[in-house]
Amino acid sequence: MAVTEHRILLKYADEPDYSVDIDCYLEKGGYETLKKALTMKPEDIRVEVKNSGLRGRGGAGFPCGVKWHDLVDRKSGKPIYLICNGDESEPGTFKDRQLIHKDPHQLIEGMMISSFANDVQLAFIYIREEMPLGARILEKAIEEAREKGLLGDNIQGSGYSCDIIVHRGAGAYICGEETGLIESLEGKRAYPRMKPPFFPAALGLYNCPTIVNNVETLCNVVHILKMGAEEYTRIGRPKNAGTRIWCVSGHVRKPGYYEVGAVTMGEMLHDLCGGPLPGRQFKAIVPGGGSMKILRADERFKGKDADGNEIEYGLEDIPLDFDGIMAAGSMSGSGGMMVMDDSVDILEALANLTAFYAHESCGQCTPCREGSLWASKITARMCSGDARPGDLDTLYSMVGNIGGRTVCPMGFSTTWPVQSYIDKFRDEIEERARENRCGMGRDERLIQK
């Protein structure tokens, strides 16, 4: 039987009569979970979220409950801040757009519950500049919630007060990195901070303990509390609890966003996305946003089944979650899945991404600032027929000196694509650079002339 979506976060988002209006949200039982939370002890909410196993939906998949638990400094009297990271900028990812544009009150409720659970009195939503409408929708939703006594001073007569500020970015990818975001929120250039000592949980915004969570993560908090951690863990595979919103783009019949529980890559690509375009075959997939390692459609992976027997499996058998994709040598990242079919010139695809990461390197660390530019220049000249002997080897060894040698993990955004594309498509890339022929049957270009 074909799999279907399991919509929890996006349950109402696409219903014809549903709007961003607070009355619409209230009609569906909205803010009841916040009211329930306000009668609970904050530490009990934290335990519930920890027991749910909720993992961060922004990229690394770090357990949300552990992040909250790790706030080292609850007693010193320093304020604790919550920041919602809505600077969604990873190529291939567009789930925040749905969650914010279609159901803003769900996010606000999640933030208010999370704020109450962590004794936060001031929370921020950092939203990227390219979504001006989203910022306005959130600002309006916050004022609506304030009027109804669901946000602001003395919420629902509980004595608890908390406000949310919507802070607009200005077009910098690096603000998706939590310490870069914090610097930006402090009014500085968004240069990421050294960890240690600047773990947000200890020394975050204004050097106060700070929680930074992704939009989708905070929306999940509402449902964890609503259904209880135990029921929540039954959705999805063990250690990968809850639904995930996958953003599928590129060469499938039905690209879009799909909220699912436990499904495989094949079920996603065929049952939900309708398979490859007519007359085409899948060639490769970037599973979790542009910076993640590419997977070949014909690749075979080795693993163990439930009984510990060695098994071999293909791309379509990969369980679509944090651990499933990790076992296949890539990462589920932000859930942005880019699909390429056999018409794609893989060298141009790589050149497109290296240009992106060169543009978005914040410039703080030399390996990333210079290395990403090198990667972009070399791949671009290979595309235009100006490849020099040894270019590919230079490129490969050079990017090995970026990731892990910089202040923040974004250096890997150049390293991983370059190395994985070369590892998996070396012959094709060499041939393409030598012959300088463009495209493979379709004349789509992937880089600027």
Added chain:
Amino acid sequence: MKLKPETVEIIEKVIPRYPEKRSAVMPLLHRIQEDQGVISNQAIEWVADRLEMAPIRVLEVVTFFPYFRQEKLGKTHVRVCQTLSCALMGAYKVGEELEKALDCKMGTTRADGKVTLEYAECLASCGTGPVVLVDENLYENLKTSELEPLVDEIRKRSEAGEESKERSGD
């Protein structure tokens, strides 16, 4: 520098919301850019003074973020997403068609100052690519054969009188 009264009013409200004044630098720059269309040296000094920062610290922020502009844009700002998902679906062809239809070279402002056409990095709507952002409005699933409504809209916006240019809701 002369700001509109409503801009000043918003700025006065924004600053005290933040625990530290300096955090208001981006919201202030956004408001001033909306008001003036550009961030001038004078504006940088004004913000620095208002937030008790050194002007260089404000300039640092302005030059770091691509969205803050020290040169004026055309009246209508057209951004064509060029990152992989959109490129796979034909973003560069859409870009070339727009160059022709608008008589404006990519990455420039047309001589009459009415249109700025640029490629942009990922606009986070990859499932509906190729996408183009015209000022604040997103156009999705574009095909080179069906660009007319988009081109008309851009023309209309760039020719519109001063009043209709003002952004709604701010």
